[in-house]
Amino acid sequence: MTELPDSNYKEPTSPQKFMGKAIKRVEDPRFLTGTGHYTDDINLHGQLHAAMLRSPYAHAKIGAIDASAALAVKGVRAVLTGQDLADAGVGSIPTGWLLPDLKVPPHPAIAHGEVNYVGDIVAVVIADTRAIAEDAVALIDVDLQPLPAVSLGSQALADGAVEVHPEAPGNVAFQWQIGDKDATDAHFAQADRVVTLKLRNHRLVPNAIEPRASLAQYQAAGDEYTLWTTSQNPHIHRLLLAAFVLGIPENKLRVISPDVGGGFGSKIFQYPEEVIVLFAAKRLKRPVKWSARRSEAFVTDMQGRDHESEAELALMNDGRMMGLRVKTIANLGAYLTTFAPAVPTYLYGTLLNGVYKFPAIHAEVTGVFTNTVPVDAYRGAGRPEATYLLERIVSKAAAELGLDASEIRRRNFIQPDEFPYQTPVALVYDSGNYEPALDKALGMVNYTQLRQEQAEGRRTGQKYIGIGFSTYLEACGLAPSALVGQLGAQAGQWESAVVRVMPTGKVEVLTGSHSHGQGHETTFAQIVAEELQIPMEDVSIIHGDTGKMPFGWGTYGSRSAAVGGSALKMALGKVKAKATKIAAHLLEAAPEDVEQVDGSFRVKGVPEGGKSFFDVALMAHLAHNFPEGMEPGLEEQYMYDPKNFVYPFGTHIAVVEVDADTGKVKLRQYVAVDDCGPIINPMIAEGQVHGGIAQGYGQAVLEETVYDEDGNLLSGTFMEYAMPRAEDMVQIQVGHTVTPSPHNPLGVKGIGEAGTISSTAAVANAVVDALEAFGIHHLDMPYTPEKVWRAIQDARKSQPQAADD
Amino acid sequence: MSTMDITVTVNGEQRQASVEPRMLLVHFLRDELELTGTHVGCDTSQCGACTVHLDGHAVKSCTLFAVQADGREVLTIEGIGAVGELHPLQTGFWEEHGLQCGFCTPGMIMSSAELLRTNPNPSEDQIRHALEGNFCRCTGYHNIVRAVQHAAGAMAAGAQPQSSAADD
């Protein structure tokens, strides 16, 4: 990625503004009245229900399976095993991103021979009701012979560790590196000092509140399948299920993701249950439904993060950064899932540069198999891991140098006139201006006064305030297809839009993007209303159905506005061009002499006698007396492939108070200044930021996925896995700066993941900043009261006077 | 498994059914009555997505058996307001962008309705406390708090819940 795309962003000029306005969401009434349609709300006549027998062991050999007692239960229609799928030639669930020398062990939808994590499916009951199916699961007699298991990445790499797959000796899935090792070593040699940090970025469960669900229907006449499923990208599911797993002709499989109750990455991937319901629906000639219990979600939804890292930052005494070295062990869990290899590599290593001017960086990542739930993209995907590591070590460096945490950042920022900016880890940043966001955040948080309050509280030993920074950057708007193809993606990353103007001037948009809470029905309609200068009520946005839209890659990686929105803008441009031609014909003028003013088309400089959008739409369809060669209709399509990623950035500041007696961390204030270019709907953008911050805060303070050494998940319900609740959060102060992306037609960047990417680091830095009072310079997340209290106790023991000064 | 006959008044309408004693109220509402606005997020009484009112009090319908609602009144999100006659809380959530994916929203609204019934003018802390039993993974709660405040203000200013239940 060395070339910067040419600028085609233009300030919008249309008179009636829809863009940039906090317009209430058009999709809300159905959700507010309980009339949305989520997958589990859909029932088909004659449907059967699937329930899974899941492995209670992290690693075991599957012996004989005796299903006779289950099959004897009235209402049980079938019991399926891995053998049934194998006999039918059902393929392994594929991975969609290949790195050089990647080891890809088979991943059957129902385990065959061996189970590799607690939750792996051993057998499936299909029955008349869900209750009967679940009851019958308990009656299946399986001979499972437990094997030793391993759950932590570094332990899986240790000599003599249990091997998860014979295909991956030493449990290594891949070894990957980026940056220039020699140059980095040379810069380290010249530096005044090196700051080191060893940290664990612990594992998370995405926990969308809607559990995953799938419902499959098969029609023998025509050999047609329909799958309703909780998906962020129905076309990807269709492609993988058809071409790689079930061998269904792609045109015979329709995948519909109706209303989806949150995804955060966990609904991108191909899951075994979707394979199973489709397979069973055909075999039993009845629709088959499966809905996850929350307890199943904990052991089957792809989990996130799970890095063990060692980092070194080389600096001059004035705070100038000279180089960064990183070694990371990435725990991938038991199988490689759809995007798993991309997350700890191209979405992580390439982001380690952040917003700073590093002369050199070198990073090495080892991807490791363990007997745990597979790990894949969770909100931010790689970028939060990079941001957490970088922003933690930068704050640690500031503390060691005695520099203010904001000052060390300011001194190293890439300057606004240095874009396009080539980093030492492959990316070319499109545009940026980092200081104004920092300054704005400092002002909003009332920084000087806050530092005084902190000093006063420490002095008296009454109050331990911590102030934490994260001057983050993310790469989103995934992504130029040619580039990701070079990097191993078995996917394109463009997006589609169809704009269908009806004879009455109403407009239907089909988009390959998918909304599962992001409000596309509103923001995409704003783009259309602005471009065509028609009321928003005249626009409907349709998504989530492979039977309706052209191919699309869906929504993840904050790509909807930058890629899907740009596709829409380009398609609208084509609609306008054709509408202008039709209007010119109606006005008996040359197309170049026709302009669009307030939505109607008129001859330049002639205010009277224009043709409305309705006139043009109607005539496009009537096509009476169309000139020779003009095609009837007014429908255009555009497939937009971005020229670069987009690079939103900003400064987040978290303020916490640590109770030294109980160890409890309380969030006091949170300021987020984000720059995602021009904002289509500030209300929606800010909502995304709020939610993202809560998720990032959750990781820093509350959430932790805990496995014991045998691979048992100890945090398998909401009783043990602490999620942020209303009382944990505060009102978030949000600010913006606006630096358009130069290479997409809307100038937009992405905002969906920014909050999560930035907030974990900001909160972690705040907690450690508070703990500096006790001589503590680092502590791994999550900052539970017990962990913080113990750290303070230990620090007090070793430095009795530290906190009492 | 044997079944029991129950009569439950749901959203003002008497509904009779024959259900297995182990059927949870939430499944009765969703599967038997096809009132799918009440959601299942956890089935362990943690997330609040299934919150409904039983005899005027907010309860988690995944914690009760349908037979326990026999002879009693249940109000669900479908009964609290409808398009064109939204409850002030529904309006508040809409105005303040108190929802994203909308999955937690019915439960949030039902819990908030209980709060405003007992405390028409809650402080921010009281709202946060009252919603402790309801997870939202999308909004960060920021706008949910504002939505409840919006509704409290509107109700204090005389906006009436326009639901069928309130018209009784």
Ligand code: FES
């Ligand atoms: S489904 Fe009842 S509380 Fe979660």
Ligand code: FES
């Ligand atoms: S709006 Fe998605 S869980 Fe609350």
